[in-house]
Amino acid sequence: xETTGEPDPQRARDTAEFTAALRGLKERSGLTYRQLEExxxxxxxxxxRSTLADVLRxxxxxRPELLTAFVRACGDGERTAAWxxxxxxxxxxxxxxxxxxxxxxxxxxxxxxxxxxxxxxGPTRGVRLGERILGxxxxxxxxxxxxxxxxxxxxPVSAGLVALVAVTVWALVPSGNDSGTRQSQLPxxxxxxxxxxxxxxxxxxxYSARYEPLVAVQRPCDEVAPQETTLVPLGGNTFRIRWYHPxxxxxxxxxxxxxxxxxxxxxxxxxxxxTPFRIEPSGPDGGGxxxxxxxxxxCVAIKDAQTFEGAEAVVEPCRPKDSQVFVIQPAx
Numbered sequence: 091x092e093t094t095g096e097p098d099p100q101r102a103r104d105t106a107e108f109t110a111a112l113r114g115l116k117e118r119s120g121l122t123y124r125q126l127e128e129x130x131x132x133x134x135x136x137x138x139r140s141t142l143a144d145v146l147r148x149x150x151x152x153r154p155e156l157l158t159a160f161v162r163a164c165g166d167g168e169r170t171a172a173w174x175x176x177x178x179x180x181x182x183x184x185x186x187x188x189x190x191x192x193x194x195x196x197x198x199x200x201x202x203x204x205x206x207x208x209x210x211x212g213p214t215r216g217v218r219l220g221e222r223i224l225g226x227x228x229x230x231x232x233x234x235x236x237x238x239x240x241x242x243x244x245x246p247v248s249a250g251l252v253a254l255v256a257v258t259v260w261a262l263v264p265s266g267n268d269s270g271t272r273q274s275q276l277p278x279x280x281x282x283x284x285x286x287x288x289x290x291x292x293x294x295x296x297y298s299a300r301y302e303p304l305v306a307v308q309r310p311c312d313e314v315a316p317q318e319t320t321l322v323p324l325g326g327n328t329f330r331i332r333w334y335h336p337x338x339x340x341x342x343x344x345x346x347x348x349x350x351x352x353x354x355x356x357x358x359x360x361x362x363x364x365t366p367f368r369i370e371p372s373g374p375d376g377g378g379x380x381x382x383x384x385x386x387x388x389c390v391a392i393k394d395a396q397t398f399e400g401a402e403a404v405v406e407p408c409r410p411k412d413s414q415v416f417v418i419q420p421a422x
Contacts, residue, residue: 099176119164126163135159140313280421288397301351306403353404
């Protein structure tokens with residue numbers, strides 16, 4: 091889709107083209123993310139620049155209220171209705187396509203499998219999977235036994251439910267910890283993982299210059315919400331690192347071992363196929379500081395000991411250096 095001249099949302103055939111039109115609108119406005127946020131605030135609307143940046147770099151339709159604030163801040167308020175209508179059309183299209191695919195899968199089941207949607211074989215990558223996930227959730231609300239991200243949907247997913255599941259599993263797993271990690275010292279619900287070299291930054295989702303999907307980077311801790319991090323215990327001192335976003339669903343980090351993103355940590359929705367991390371105290375008494383080890387691969391580190399926002403988390407050979415040390419504590 092052409093994005094030169096005046097962006098036309100009605101011409102967008104999919105979410106990627108709609109996002110391209112949004113980027114074109116920002117470019118035409120000549121405003122920075124901060125200026126757009128300030129202009130929206132002057133108009134009595136909320137437009138967080140970090141959220142807007144994620145929307146313009148991703149493949150997910152923005153929420154209607156965010157879209158409205160953005161269009162008005164860009165000076166295209168007279169066409170707000172056209173932007174909202176185009177967004178709604180694409181959202182309905184995503185729901186319809188998902189419903190069609192789900193019906194085909196369900197129709198192939200027999201006996202006790204009837205009423206369940208076939209789960210994907212192999213990992214679906216990325217937390218933010220766009221309108222296909224949102225459409226699947228809308229369908230799951232109407233179809234008993236439907237699956238979203240490969241998990242049977244019995245109740246609406248919420249951050250509270252995710253935390254409750256994590257706590258329950260934790261209580262059922264025996265400690266069996268041979269390397270000295272005291273599980274009681276690690277958070278049992280919402281968690282912050284903070285690189286010790288970067289004050290005020292937390293491990294969360296972002297983008298790498300060398301790899302298109304979302305990966306783990308360090309960003310300001312106060313910009314992580316509403317995404318939440320939890321540690322899912324696997325026994326002993328081994329855990330999965332699980333992210334949950336109310337708009338995009340759950341995803342667990344996996345250490346990529348091939349391709350252009352080798353060494354990066356990417357969130358996959360199929361947590362059973364993601365990387366177990368051994369969380370071990372760093373230093374004689376721990377002090378809330380830990381290393382994140384990947385068996386046979388090495389340790390998680392902030393690349394090149396960088397301290398700026400957006401620096402990638404990578405897996406590299408384990409060495410006694412601060413770039414491989416993280417503070418793990420309850421999220422506020």
